[in-house]
Amino acid sequence: MSEERGRAGAGELSGDCAECFGLCCVALPFAASAGFAVDKDAGSPCHNLRPDFGCGVHARLRQEGFSGCTVYDCFGAGQKVAQVTYGGRDWRRAPHTAQEMFAVFPVMRQLHELLRYLDEALGLEAARPLHPRLRSAYDAVDRRTRCGAAELLALDVAAQRGEVNELLLRVSELVRAGARGPAPASRRAAAKDRRGADLIGARLAGADLSGADLRGAYLIAADLRGADLTRTDLIGADLRDADLSGADLTGCVFLTQPQVESAKGDARTVLPPALARPAHWPA
Structure with a gap:
């Protein structure tokens, strides 16, 4: 891998629960299964969510039947929604923002997932011929993550994913060509x-x-x-x-x-x- 990376700062593309409002613990649904001990509807707080937005069973999620939580990463979308889109206003103190915030979070998560892949691609030597296009794509997606809530909810995420996927396919081809037998x-x-x-x-x-x-x-x-x-x-x-x-x-x-x-x-x-x-x- 080359030393060049995407535009992400340290930790920007991985979840930082301390800077979030427990959004994945509220916005997303889950069903009782091997990964979750109970059912939970989208928009309803998990019963393990504490008043400070921390998880009451974080240290023993697998033992408590919540292994599904251990295999989830918002790729930094949670703190972006909490601290950038809503400027640090949490849904408990500003309940009028709750439903909108919970709807924005999955959109932001998809955008941050794209940023994570683009950031990785920018560190691949085999993809160097595509670095200018990758940097341009990274910056375009990053700008969208800094839009207001209304713009994020109106965004055609599928189209955005399609544009980025075309580039990632080319990256994949270049990397895998080096493994030819x-x-x-x-x-x-x-x-x-x-x-x-x-x-x-x-x-x-x-x-x-x-x-x-x-x-x-x-x-x-x-x-x-x-x-x-x-x-x-x-x-x-x-x-x-x-x-x-x-x-x-x-x-x-x-x-x-x-x-x-x-x-x-x-x-x-x-x-x-x-x-x-x-x-x-x-x-």
Whole structure:
């Protein structure tokens, strides 16, 4: 990776709960399941949310049945809505802002997710030919995150995602080209194109998936022990309960911390430097 990064400052693209108003704990719904102990409607505060907007069970979320919270990241959208869009006015002291604020938050979260991917792309040496376009796209999305609530709610987020996705696809192609093997290009492309594939529970232990396109693939509970995932594109891939023990993810692109937190792994799993080894993985 090059030293150049996007326009993000330190920590700007990861959640800072101390600067937020517990927006993910209120605005978003969840249903009683393996990830959540209870049902909660959108717009209703979680019963664990404290008056200071902290979480009453943060230190033991998994033990209390809220593992779903541990695999979520707003990518910094929460503090942007709280401190920029609403200037530090919280929904408890200004209840007239509550419903609007809760509607703005998911929009901001999508924009910040795009910023996170663009920021990563700007740090990739293979994507250097695209850096001018990536910087322009980053700045355009960032400007939109600083609009007022009404403008954010009127924004065509799908169109914005489509524009950015075109660039990210080009980045992916440039990165994955560096993982090409000796097989003929046509056969290699067919073997490595697993975009959106249903690989739920797939037995892929030790598989050579280097340079594969796994964008949006369903890898729930897949056996990826010892697999070669170097330079793979994992944007949007569902890794819940996938076993990454001993897998090599060196140079993979668009993998996020929530994806890693949702998977299984061990001390032998090789992660990209920007991602932390989950605390629940065995040492």
